[in-house]
Amino acid sequence: MKTLSTSTEEVLEHLPHIELLQPLTVSDPILKPDSPPKISKQATRTSLKASTLDGVFATIFSNITGGVLLVNFLLQLGASPVEIGLLSSIPLLVNFLQPLGAYLADRTSSRHWYTLAIFGSSRLLWLILVAGIAWFSCSNTAPHQLVIWTLGIILVTNILGALGGCAWFSWMAALVPPRLRGRYFGFRNSAASLANLLSVPLLGFAVSTWPGGTIQGYGILLFLGVIIGLVSLACQFWMVDVNPQNFHSGEALSEQEKNFSSEQPKAFSLLKDLNFLKFLLYFGLWTFAMNLSAPFFNLYMLKNLGLNLSTVTIYTSLIAGANLVMLVLWGKLADRVGNRPVLLLVGILIALTPLFWLAAGNNSISVWLWLPLIHLVTGGFGAAIELCNSNIQMEMAPLDRPSQYFATAAAVTGVTGGLGSTVGGFLAQLDIIGGLPGLFALSTTVRLVALLPLVFVQEPRSKPIVHVMGKILPFKAKLALVSAEKMAA
Numbered sequence: 445m446k447t448l449s450t451s452t453e454e455v456l457e458h459l460p461h462i463e464l465l466q467p468l469t470v471s472d473p474i475l476k477p478d479s480p481p482k483i484s485k486q487a488t489r490t491s492l493k494a495s496t497l498d499g500v501f502a503t504i505f506s507n508i509t510g511g512v513l514l515v516n517f518l519l520q521l522g523a524s525p526v527e528i529g530l531l532s533s534i535p536l537l538v539n540f541l542q543p544l545g546a547y548l549a550d551r552t553s554s555r556h557w558y559t560l561a562i563f564g565s566s567r568l569l570w571l572i573l574v575a576g577i578a579w580f581s582c583s584n585t586a587p588h589q590l591v592i593w594t595l596g597i598i599l600v601t602n603i604l605g606a607l608g609g610c611a612w613f614s615w616m617a618a619l620v621p622p623r624l625r626g627r628y629f630g631f632r633n634s635a636a637s638l639a640n641l642l643s644v645p646l647l648g649f650a651v652s653t654w655p656g657g658t659i660q661g662y663g664i665l666l667f668l669g670v671i672i673g674l675v676s677l678a679c680q681f682w683m684v685d686v687n688p689q690n691f692h693s694g695e696a697l698s699e700q701e702k703n704f705s706s707e708q709p710k711a712f713s714l715l716k717d718l719n720f721l722k723f724l725l726y727f728g729l730w731t732f733a734m735n736l737s738a739p740f741f742n743l744y745m746l747k748n749l750g751l752n753l754s755t756v757t758i759y760t761s762l763i764a765g766a767n768l769v770m771l772v773l774w775g776k777l778a779d780r781v782g783n784r785p786v787l788l789l790v791g792i793l794i795a796l797t798p799l800f801w802l803a804a805g806n807n808s809i810s811v812w813l814w815l816p817l818i819h820l821v822t823g824g825f826g827a828a829i830e831l832c833n834s835n836i837q838m839e840m841a842p843l844d845r846p847s848q849y850f851a852t853a854a855a856v857t858g859v860t861g862g863l864g865s866t867v868g869g870f871l872a873q874l875d876i877i878g879g880l881p882g883l884f885a886l887s888t889t890v891r892l893v894a895l896l897p898l899v900f901v902q903e904p905r906s907k908p909i910v911h912v913m914g915k916i917l918p919f920k921a922k923l924a925l926v927s928a929e930k931m932a933a
Contacts, residue, residue, distance in 0.1 A: 483618075483619065483684050487684045488619065488620075488621065488684070490682055490683075490684075491619050491682065491683040491684045492619070492620065492628055492632075493682070494679045494680065494681075494682035494683045495616065495619070495632065495679070495680075495683055496631070496632050496635055497676075497679045498676050498677075498679040498680055498683075499632050499633075499635060499636045500635050500636060500638075500639045500676075501672050501673070501675050501676035501679065502636075502673070502676040503636040503639040503640050503643070504639055504643045504669070504672050505567065505669050505670075505672050505673035505676060507640060507643050507644055507647060508647060508665055508666060508668070508669030508672075509570060509601075509666070509669055509673075510531075511644070512644070512648065513644075513647060513648065513651060513662065513665070514531065514594075515531065516648075516651070516658065516662075517594070517658070517659065517662045518531075518591055518594060520587075520658050520659050521587040521588065521590050521591050521594075521659070522587055522588060522591070523588075523591045527591055527595060530595055530598075531598065532739065532865065533862055533865070534595075534598055534599055534602050535602045535605075535858075536858045536859075536861045536862035536865075537858065537862055538599070538602045538603050538605075538606045538858070539606055539854045539855050539857065539858025539859070540606075540855055540858065540859070541603060541606040541607055542606050542607075542609060542610055542850070542851035542852070542854040542855045542858070543848070543851045543852060543855055544607065544851075545606055545607035545608060545609065545610050545611065545847075545851060546610045546611075546847035546848050546850065546851035546852075548607065549607075549608070549610060549611035549614070549688065549847050550688050550847050550848070552688065553687050553688075553689055554685050554686075554687060555611055555612075555614065555615035555618075555685060555686045555687075555688065556615070556680060556681075556683065556685040556686075557685075558608070558611050559608050559611050559612050559615065559680070560677055560680065562604050562605075562607055562608030562611070563604070563605070563608055563612075563673075563677060564674070564677055565604060566600075566601045566604040566605060566608075567601075567670055567673035567674060567677070568670065568674075569597055569600060569601055569604075570597060570601070570666060570669070570670050570673075571667070571670055572593070572597060573590075573593060573594060573597050573663075573666060574663055574666050574667045574670070576589075576590055576593045577590065577659060577660065577662070577663030577666070578663060580659065581656070581659070581660050581663070587659075606854075609850075609851075609854060610847045610850040610851040610854065611847060613834075613837075613838075613846070613847075613850045614686075614688070614841075614846040614847045614850060615683075615686055616838075617838040617841065617846050617850075618686045618846075619683065619684060619686070620838075622838070622839065622905075623779060624779065625775075625778075625779070625835045625838060625839075626774070626775035626776060626777070626778030626779035626783070626831070626832075626835055627772070627775040627776050627779050628775070629775060629831055629834065629835060630771040630772045630773070630774055630775020630776065630778075630831055631771070631772050631775065633767075633771045633827070633830070633831060634767075634768050634769075634771040634772050637764050637765075637767045637768035637771065638768050640764050641761060641764040641765060641768060644761075644764075645761075647665060650665060651665055688847070719840065719901060719902050720840055720849060722897050722898075722900050722901045723836070723837075723840060723853075723897075723898075723901050724852065724853060724856050725897040726894060726895070726896075726897035726898040726901060727833065727853055727856060727857055728856045728857060728859075728860040729860070729890070729893065729894035729897065730791075730833075730891070730894040730895070731856075731857040731860045731861045731864065732860040732861065732863060732864040732867075732890070732894070733795075733864065733887055733890035733891040733893075733894045734861075734864065734887075734891070735860075735861045735862075735863075735864030735865045735868065736864045736865075736867060736868040736871075736883065736886070736887045736890060737798050737868060737883055737884050737886075737887035739865050739868065739869075740868060740869075740872060740880055740883065741801065742756055742760075743880070744801060744880050744884075745759070745815070748879075748880060749804065749805065749806045749810075750806050751806065751811070755811065759815060759816065759819045760819075762816055762819040762820055762823060763819050763820075763822055763823030763826075764823065765820075765823065766819070766820045766821075766822075766823030766824035766827070767823040767824065767826070767827045769824065770823075770824040770825070770827045770828070771827045771831060774786065774790075774827055774828040774831055774832070775831060777828075778828075778831065778832050778835060780907075781906070781907040782903050782905045782906030782907050783832035783833075783835050783836040783839065783903060783906070784832075784836060784898065784901060784903040784906045785906055785907060785908070785909050786828050786832050787828075787829065787832045787833065787836070787895075787898060788895060788898060788899070788909065789909070790825050790828040790829060790832075791829065791891070791895045791898070792892070792895065793821070793825055794822075794825055794826060794829055794891070795888055795891035795892045795894075795895065796888055797818065797821060797822055797888075798884035798885065798887045798888045798891075799884065799885065799888050800814075800818045800821075801818065801881075801884050802881055802884060802885070804818070836901075836903060837849065837850060837853055839903055839904065839905065840903070868883060868887075871883050871886070
């Protein structure tokens with residue numbers, strides 16, 4: 445806990461010091477009827493600390509209710525490959541409901557209470573599965589019934605998550621100062637990555653060594669996960685609430701802009717934002733290209749290379765470790781030079797990573813050197829992509845209706861991501877492209893093409909690429925400066 449507090453101090457060093465993390469009172473300058481919210485530095489400081497703790501507990505909850513623990517639970521119940529595949533497709537498909545969630549959230553008077561109602565209900569629904577596991581342990585119920593229960597709960601909870609995701613994103617966009625978004629979200633995501641890195645092995649060990657069996661052990665762990673999820677939501681009571689109606693009524697617009705916005709539907713004005721449409725084209729193509737190959741890397745190691753499961757699990761932890769180390773650095777760089785140039789430069793490297801897999805084998809050099817290097821590059825540089833893709837949306841979305849922008853982006857990536865996984869699975873079975881190796885090569889081409897629309901996207905705080913190269917490679921920049929001085933002399 446001390447580490448989190450100290451790092452937050454560094455991120456918010458320009459804000460006044462707070463001795464204790466105390467619940468915000470009605471007297472805090474949060475909501476005003478005729479103007480946009482003016483959030484004090486002290487309230488901002490407290491909110492960001494609480495949000496970091498929220499992210500840590502939410503990560504632990506997500507690890508229990510998803511990922512390898514949930515897959516192992518379903519496999520123990522005898523789930524089919526199709527049912528396992530639904531775990532990855534359901535969260536993508538329900539993103540169709542993100543615009544509906546934005547519509548509902550923007551008509552409320554509190555971001556906090558809306559997200560609390562949505563995510564509180566979503567996390568409490570997992571208690572139904574806890575009861576089902578208890579019933580299964582005490583009776584002779586067919587295990588496949590629990591598989592149906594689990595998939596039904598996953599569907600409902602992801603629907604609720606789709607309705608509430610854009611509201612939370614808009615809330616954070618209002619709370620985090622624009623000049624601190626890179627550093628803060630870099631630190632917050634690093635804290636979540638650390639929780640991920642530490643919790644998954646411990647949780648897996650607890651389930652596998654439970655005296656009553658792995659199914660019963662997962663039920664106990666799931667009950668604990670619901671409590672942790674509610675603790676995560678409790679942290680949000682220390683965050684400043686935001687009334688979305690104030691941004692509609694108090695936004696400082698010119699008289700001409702007000703008349704135009706009153707004449708045109710706001711949803712229609714989003715389609716007229718050419719810059720945002722360019723970003724959507726990039727974001728959709730990039731998500732499609734990533735999902736074209738990313739879901740099949742583990743399959744390639746297990747099937748094509750013949751590696752054992754424990755080795756693949758170690759590689760996965762390398763991604764989390766690299767993500768943890770690099771997120772804060774990428775956040776600081778994005779604050780200095782902007783998100784777009786980081787996405788372009790790092791995107792080229794991430795686009796080429798599928799080709800690295802073609803040189804991997806099951807020999808000792810690949811197992812101990814090449815494959816760990818691939819995962820370190822994927823985790824360290826992939827952290828920049830995830831962070832900057834989120835932050836650039838906050839930069840582009842207007843203050844009066846950010847939820848519409850976030851929801852539209854989520855819906856587009858949901859469709860393209862699901863389509864990418866489906867197309868990738870189909871192409872991997874075709875001999876004409878050479879199976880998985882051919883799919884990886886095709887993915888590289890599509891990733892590079894996906895970066896082209898980003899070249900034309902405009903970001904207010906974006907710096908030229910040459911300036912960014914100077915930040916990343918300061919030694920070369922100094923050499924160039926010395927050479928220029930000699931030539932001038």
